[in-house]
Amino acid sequence: MSSTGRGGETPGQDSGADDASDELFSALLEDSTEDLYENAPCGYLSTLLDGRIARINKTLLGWLAYSRDELVGVRSFSDLLTIGGKLYYETHLSPLLRMQGEVGGLALELKTADGRRLPVLVNSAVKTDSGGQPMLIRTTIFDARDRRAYERELLRSGQEADRERQRLRELVSTLQQSLLPPALPAVPGLDAAAYYHIASADEVGGDFYDLFPLSRDRWGLFLGDVCGKGAHAATITSLIRYTLRTAAAYDADPAAVLGTLNAALHERYLADNRCFCTAIFGLLTPRTSAEGCTVALASGGHPSPLLLRADGTAHYVALPGGPLIGVWDDAEFATATIRLDPGDTLLLFTDGLTEARAPDAAGRGRYGDEALRALAAELAPATADTAVAAISALLHDLGDQVEDDVAVLALGVAT
Amino acid sequence: MVDVRVGGRNNVLITGRDDEQVMMLANGFGCDQNMWRLIAPALAEDFRVVLFDHVGSGHSDMSFWDPERYQALDSYADDILRICHELDLQEVIFVGHSVSAMMGVLAAIREPDRFSKLILVGPSPRYIDDAGYRGGFSAADIDELLDSLDSNYLGWSAAMAPVIMGNPDRPELGEELTNSFCRTDPQAARVFARTTFLSDNRSDLAMVAVPTLILQCSSDVIAPAEVGDYVRDHLPASSLVTLAATGHCPQLSAPEATLAAIRSFALAGGP
Numbered sequence: 001m002s003s004t005g006r007g008g009e010t011p012g013q014d015s016g017a018d019d020a021s022d023e024l025f026s027a028l029l030e031d032s033t034e035d036l037y038e039n040a041p042c043g044y045l046s047t048l049l050d051g052r053i054a055r056i057n058k059t060l061l062g063w064l065a066y067s068r069d070e071l072v073g074v075r076s077f078s079d080l081l082t083i084g085g086k087l088y089y090e091t092h093l094s095p096l097l098r099m100q101g102e103v104g105g106l107a108l109e110l111k112t113a114d115g116r117r118l119p120v121l122v123n124s125a126v127k128t129d130s131g132g133q134p135m136l137i138r139t140t141i142f143d144a145r146d147r148r149a150y151e152r153e154l155l156r157s158g159q160e161a162d163r164e165r166q167r168l169r170e171l172v173s174t175l176q177q178s179l180l181p182p183a184l185p186a187v188p189g190l191d192a193a194a195y196y197h198i199a200s201a202d203e204v205g206g207d208f209y210d211l212f213p214l215s216r217d218r219w220g221l222f223l224g225d226v227c228g229k230g231a232h233a234a235t236i237t238s239l240i241r242y243t244l245r246t247a248a249a250y251d252a253d254p255a256a257v258l259g260t261l262n263a264a265l266h267e268r269y270l271a272d273n274r275c276f277c278t279a280i281f282g283l284l285t286p287r288t289s290a291e292g293c294t295v296a297l298a299s300g301g302h303p304s305p306l307l308l309r310a311d312g313t314a315h316y317v318a319l320p321g322g323p324l325i326g327v328w329d330d331a332e333f334a335t336a337t338i339r340l341d342p343g344d345t346l347l348l349f350t351d352g353l354t355e356a357r358a359p360d361a362a363g364r365g366r367y368g369d370e371a372l373r374a375l376a377a378e379l380a381p382a383t384a385d386t387a388v389a390a391i392s393a394l395l396h397d398l399g400d401q402v403e404d405d406v407a408v409l410a411l412g413v414a415t
Numbered sequence: 416m417v418d419v420r421v422g423g424r425n426n427v428l429i430t431g432r433d434d435e436q437v438m439m440l441a442n443g444f445g446c447d448q449n450m451w452r453l454i455a456p457a458l459a460e461d462f463r464v465v466l467f468d469h470v471g472s473g474h475s476d477m478s479f480w481d482p483e484r485y486q487a488l489d490s491y492a493d494d495i496l497r498i499c500h501e502l503d504l505q506e507v508i509f510v511g512h513s514v515s516a517m518m519g520v521l522a523a524i525r526e527p528d529r530f531s532k533l534i535l536v537g538p539s540p541r542y543i544d545d546a547g548y549r550g551g552f553s554a555a556d557i558d559e560l561l562d563s564l565d566s567n568y569l570g571w572s573a574a575m576a577p578v579i580m581g582n583p584d585r586p587e588l589g590e591e592l593t594n595s596f597c598r599t600d601p602q603a604a605r606v607f608a609r610t611t612f613l614s615d616n617r618s619d620l621a622m623v624a625v626p627t628l629i630l631q632c633s634s635d636v637i638a639p640a641e642v643g644d645y646v647r648d649h650l651p652a653s654s655l656v657t658l659a660a661t662g663h664c665p666q667l668s669a670p671e672a673t674l675a676a677i678r679s680f681a682l683a684g685g686p
Contacts (some may be wrong), residue, residue, distance in 0.1 A: 049661070078636065083559055084558070087557075088564065094668075099452065
């Protein structure tokens with residue numbers, strides 16, 4: 001074992017040997033300045049302010065396959081760049097260098113004498129004279145072939161992910177639309193309006209609503225919320241829509257319709273993954289507008305609808321509560337009938353609205369039932385359109401405090 | 416002489432003499448109003464200088480950035496005219512560098528009475544070669560530029576964008592960046608690059624009724640001498656001055672000569 005470094009100590013050697021190794025070391029260092037410049041593991045380039053190459057090291061000449069005479073005093077740095085790089089250099093780097101005196105970490109490609117392209121990372125600094133006037137630009141250049149390949153792969157993956165995300169969003173949006181009626185049908189003597197707020201563009205929500213004719217003078221309506229989100233919720237929503245519509249065609253009594261839905265969902269609940277929903281089903285029998293209309297309603301675990309009265313008051317409709325739909329095989333539902341007079345509007349909604357975060361001073365709190373009732377009282381009397389527009393404006397104001405999807409369906413009796 | 420940071424969509428800064436003629440300085444693709452920092456203070460001694468950043472660059476309000484809208488130079492010209500309207504600027508001397516030269520041309524065609532003079536620094540009405548016209552670039556060259564943008568923004572966008580964009584109330588965070596001038600949102604830079612280098616405003620030149628000075632750099636790869644000559648030949652009331660300056664940004668590489676040329680044309684009486 002022998003000492004190779006200055007100051008290294010080897011027991012048993014005398015001081016003369018140490019001196020000799022120091023000398024050898026200094027000789028190595030003194031010899032290396034020029035050699036370090038020429039054969040450094042990076043390219044060195046000095047250019048005049050107009051861009052002409054004043055000095056270049058052997059390493060860089062080797063990379064570029066040029067001789068010194070072909071470049072020094074003859075070509076400028078931007079001549080070595082691809083046209084894209086040249087544009088970038090002129091529009092970004094050159095101004096930055098003038099303003100800051102240095103730029104770093106720039107990704108460029110150099111054109112070699114034999115037509116190859118060499119990806120490099122470039123740092124440049126302006127050398128000034130004692131008076132602060134710029135004299136020349138010093139540039140170090142690092143081979144970045146491996147790094148660039150890696151970056152390209154990252155970039156490609158990023159772009160791929162963006163495209164996939166876009167595709168997913170389109171798919172989600174299409175699927176969501178397929179679960180909602182494209183437009184509400186016209187019901188004589190009534191105005192109807194609906195709004196669906198999508199909380200996430202990346203996931204299909206589990207809220208649903210519909211309004212559809214059962215016969216010449218009777219209409220079915222429903223609104224509800226499936227537990228969960230995404231593709232699973234979408235398949236359940238689809239099942240619910242068709243079950244409700246089919247059930248209503250056989251027996252339109254709301255409690256009976258929800259009972260049929262419960263049976264269908266409970267089968268799935270046992271078979272796979274505990275899917276259930278909350279919903280309100282309504283049977284609407286319009287009369288002439290002077291007489292208003294009647295709505296028979298049944299609820300399965302769903303928040304009560306609001307009634308905005310023609311006299312300017314608003315309250316939640318007291319419905320006989322029913323259980324969550326799909327959880328129990330012996331679930332019982334009850335129908336209650338309410339009367340809508342001219343100027344009254346019934347507003348059904350899902351709990352994404354009342355459960356929206358509305359932080360108080362302590363940073364806690366939900367928007368809540370009472371705030372919604374107070375808003376309804378302010379609105380009343382209101383047409384279905386007005387009520388739904390106000391709710392959608394509220395959702396817009398709440399912004400990302402609305403964490404879940406929200407469905408709103410309003411039915412108003414014309415005055 | 417007080418600087419008034421009007422801010423807003425285009426981060427407008429008014430400096431110089433309130434009672435003097437308005438000179439509006441518009442930078443081109445790749446930077447922001449910092450481009451004028453070597454000559455704006457001197458211009459402020461003779462003019463009421465209005466500086467701004469295009470939407471998508473500098474300290475503009477990114478909430479106004481829209482990739483569809485800013486596909487057209489006309490939208491940038493809209494912004495210029497909107498600034499003029501909002502500040503009630505009259506008899507404006509418009510100095511447009513690089514692509515902003517053509518924005519000035521478009522704005523002056525739409526509201527000729529708003530502008531008293533145009534000064535176009537390194538203008539090009541079309542960057543891509545065409546039959547009988549040499550702009551200096553091919554369509555493939557422009558794709559290569561977009562590649563260059565992508566590779567240079569790769570690290571920047573992910574690591575730095577949140578720092579800059581997410582803390583508008585703490586600009587000092589952005590100052591820690593190595594390249595703290597000329598910052599541009601990467602997506603906006605891509606769109607602006609396309610808008611810039613795919614533009615063709617050759618047919619607009621003949622419609623300019625405002626006296627115009629063309630400042631041409633002696634050695635400029637972005638806007639070569641023959642492009643400057645083309646603008647002079649097709650823009651009715653124009654004259655051309657060649658500056659002994661290398662590169663595309665004479666206001667930085669030859670600030671004295673650029674300042675002298677701008678001042679002498681701007682202060683000269685009559686067209």
